[in-house]
Amino acid sequence: MLKQAALIALMAVSASAMAGPWQAKFGASLLSPTSDTSIAPGAVVKADHEFNFTPSVEYFFGDSPFSAELLLAAPFNQDVMLNGENVAKVKHLPPTLTAKYNFKNSTRFTPYIGVGATAFLAWDESGVADKVKNDVGFAGQLGFNYQPADAKNWGVFLDVRYADLSPEVRLVDGTKFDLDINPIVYTLGYSYRF
Secondary structure (H helix, E strand, C coil): CHHHHHHHHHHHHHHHHHCCCEEEEEEEEEEECCCCEEEECCEEEEECCEEEEEEEEEEECCCCCEEEEEECCCCEEEEEEECCEEEEEEEEECCEEEEEEECCCCCCEEEEEEEEEEEEEEEEEEECEEEECCEEEEEEEEEEEECCCCCCCEEEEEEEEEECCCCEEEECCCCEEECCCCCEEEEEEEEEEC
16 A cells, blocks of 8 residues: 555655646658659659658647747658669658747647658668668648537647658668758648646
8 A cells, every 4th residue: 555655656756846847749640751852864763651650749839829849759761762663662750840839829729830850771672772871951830720519629620731851862782962852841740738
């Protein structure tokens, strides 16, 4: 009984210590590349679409409309296509940090816009790709959060992100080129304030 009371007290202290202007977001995303790369006449390389689980953490700065969000996606396992044929696969992480402005209003919809930076962190390649370098670039974000009337801390969100990414790829034959991915990422999910 004493152990249970101590555990409950510890959990209460932990919860109060964590209480604050935080929001956890649990989403599913479609990463849709918008660019392709011509490496030779008649040879076009393009990254394929990819679905993934994309959680994130957001911090709100007091009563101001500003917040910062860190995207923490599960690893993407993306195919690389040469003239429509799958020739390589690249695993990577896309951590993205955005500074956001939330348009507060009297409705349950809270639109937001954000700008920041993203990274392409590669760690495994297969097929004709011998080495893919890490890359960093600009990120933009646009979306909204909706909190239903009967929800205390829960909500749903929808957003669209753009990332300016062109990692350098070295093929097994020594050929090097910048793979222009520049994806748009569409995300739908749940949010929880605590």
